[in-house]
Amino acid sequence: MLKLNNIEFYNTPSGGVMVSMNGQESFLLLFSHYDLLNILHDYIMQNYHGAYLALSSLYKGSAQNPSYYRYRIVSRFARCNFGEYETNVVDISKHTFHFEQVHCPLRGTGDCGLENVVCNPQYTLPLTKQQMTIFRMYADGLNTEQIAQKLSLSTNTIDRHRSDIQAKLDLHSIREMILFWINNNLK
DSSP: OOOOSSSSEOOOOSEEEEEETTTOOOEEEEEEOHHHHHHHHHHHHHHHHHHHHHHHHHGGGGTTTTHHHHHHHHHHHHHHHHHHOSSSSSEEEEEEEOOOOOOOOTTTTTTOOTTTBBSSOOOOOOOOOHHHHHHHHHHTTHHHHHHHHTTTTOOOHHHHHHHHHHHHHHHHSHHHHHHHHHTTTTO
């Protein structure tokens, strides 16, 4: 089964998307790359839901051809977030997306309705409001006791919430939580 790990994307001058997986030779992303498109499409839909909704609306005219529809969504997402060839950090490692600041003539002009929706998208977390608050406080550098005091909760309650957050996101330490927060541009 295909894994979202060690994947690098870069844009071609003609608007195509090149893909390199596990350091192998790059190939042009095509709508016939079903396995890759399906796993990326589903991951975007689940984890970057706002971006997915915007792209699915933009490309709804292609929905009659599911392979081409998924290709358009994944291709645009990749062009907007992974456009530069990077040798230091791969774009996707261990199911974590490492977004790049892609050069776009519309960025910052107010002319693109997809800026900060598709480009630099917000990660969709399966967490409750309380869990998000606690997650944010850990990311801000507070420890369990400080969080408990600020929220007027017991340290046991904070520990339970932390454990639930880690289980939902497959994280194993506070350090991994903080890195996840940073790597996914959470706010």
